Amino acid sequence: MTNRPLRLLLDFDARSQRDKEQPPAFLHRRDRKFALTCQEQGLAPTPERWMAHMDRLSGPGASADKSQQLLRLWQRIRMLFMLVGAVFGVLTMAGLLFYDAGQRINITVILGFVLLQILLALYTSLQALIGWQPWHWLLRRFGAHTPGAGSMPGGMQPLLMAEAAHRGGTCFALTGLVTLLIMVVIQDLAFGWSTTLDTAAASYHQLVVAIAAPWSWLWPDAVPTLELVEATRFFRADSGSSGAAPLAWGQWWPFVAMVWTFWVLLPRLLLALIATGLVHHRARTALNNHPGMHALLYRMETPTLDTGNENNDAADQPDTRTNASLQPLPDTHILLCWAGGGDPELPDSLAGPHSLILKAGGRATLAEDRHAIEQAGTALSQRGAGAILVITRSWEPPTGELQDFLESAREHWPDNTLIALVPMAQNAEQAPATHQLQPWLRFTERMADPHLQVSVPQLAWQDPYRLEEDRT
Structure with missing residues (x-):
């Protein structure tokens, strides 16, 4: 049948039915990334482009x-x-x-x-x-x-x-x-x-x-x-x-x-x-008016957040269990401030006179994020450094955009580059609260990257493994 709007409606309805079997967090990250890609290319994220994008992801033979x-x-x-x-x-x-x-x-x-x-x-x-x-x-x-x-x-x-x-x-x-x-x-x-x-x-x-x-x-x-x-x-x-x-x-x-x-x-x-x-x-x-269209537009317009609550019941408490732990801060002079992390200034223990400080995420465009990845990759190769610090805000949970950024960075940075997430408190001279660090530990555990860790500035911690003691 050559009726294109009807075909689009039926394909979208079938895709929405299949998406019900996927975790909401996965759908949110997938559709939010599609919307950001369209924004970078100057295109409107229309249902036609979204369905074509889904067909490319699914591969041939996966039509409804x-x-x-x-x-x-x-x-x-x-x-x-x-x-x-x-x-x-x-x-x-x-x-x-x-x-x-x-x-x-x-x-x-x-x-x-x-x-x-x-x-x-x-x-x-x-x-x-x-x-x-x-x-x-x-x-x-x-x-x-x-x-x-x-x-x-x-x-x-x-x-x-x-x-x-x-x-x-x-x-x-x-x-x-x-x-x-x-x-x-x-x-x-x-x-x-x-x-x-x-x-x-x-x-x-x-x-x-x-x-x-x-x-x-x-x-x-x-x-x-x-x-x-x-x-x-x-x-x-x-x-x-x-x-x-x-x-x-x-x-x-x-x-x-x-x-x-x-x-x-x-x-x-x-x-x-x-x-x-x-x-x-x-x-x-x-x-x-399709319910799936309303949900799709919400996912494309809303940034993804990791709240740590995997349950459906609002009365349940977030799941705070994790096998990850804080790691020592690596010795490196390459810092990347993510989504306003480190503002208004970084502590002296992190930023020295010879430090390379890059910014990405937040209000930065995808092109600026890609440029920051290329600059960091060049610095890692030239300086022979094997680690980079990603400065974040401890009170803001990890986002799907950060996960996409790190996955893209892995493709451009040297192999075995150690990425240390450094959640900073609102007062840079104080340590982040324990409950604020737990989402970041769960984030690294979910990423399953052996060269991704969470570290904290030594100036506020007498013992870098104090979080383990607080948990026990």
Whole structure:
């Protein structure tokens, strides 16, 4: 199905269902990183770009099977309506134009059938707008309501059924018109008009002129004259030619062709296009209102924080257990202040006259972060240093952006570079509180990097392993 908004809605719904199996922290870091990448490239993080990004991450062959099955199901339903409509268009027109040389083809019957088609087209559109589904039996027949096939989000089924019905009606009208033109060529059709009501020829002429008003300027010959109406009236007891010129019997066919074109084919075609536009609009609206879209926008706009609480119950206390411990501060002159860490100034025990102090994170752009990584990598290589201090704020938990930064830095810095996270207290001359250091220890434990540790400035600690004593 070439309906792009509908395909996007179904793929997004399937992706949201699969994301429910992932940890919220993982989803937050993944989508926040995508938003920051789009911001760096000057692009808007639209659902289309997000789905394309997810497809690249998942790799080939990982598309949503359920959404593809649902699209193929509706494709088959639409093709069924079009095929049935095309067949019935041929049969119906052949029945309306049946002529056995003993009775003329009644124009009044054709006009009544055209009126019936207009009412059916309006009825189909009305049931879609009010959300009524008279096609439940067909959907069950195709398995649209079975658990394996999935369900259509956003109340799309009535509109999709209306679109399929209008497409079938368009094929019905088109094949009917073609059948009419073919029979005009290969047969000598005799048209006339008759009605049980006491109707004068002048009144009937006014009716057909009103019906022919849309094309009277385009094809004047397709508008019956009063003389033609008077000459082609027949009665049930009339065997054929009483008072009527046989040449006039065939002059109705342009009027019949235009009636079918303007009052059957064009309304169905117009309603099919409107139904397709409504499907697009409803799919976009359903995508914007999708619960997964609200959660995605929140994850992309909100920085990730590690609170240490892995439980779902708000009454539970955060899990503070960790196997990591504080490590001695390495001897290095390369410092990287993350997200305002070390402001307003660093203690003298950390920053010496020959120290290289870099800044990243916080209000820095991704380009500035990348430049800081390159500068630190160059300094590590030139100075032969094997460690770098990352100064942070102890009262702010580790963020997903810091994790992404460290993972990216590992790709550019020399192997076995020791990274020491140094959480600083608000007063640089004091030690951070024990409960503020625990999230950082859990962060290094979760990173599972043997060359990543947490250290503290010696000026505030008599024993660098004092935290272990406090925990016991």
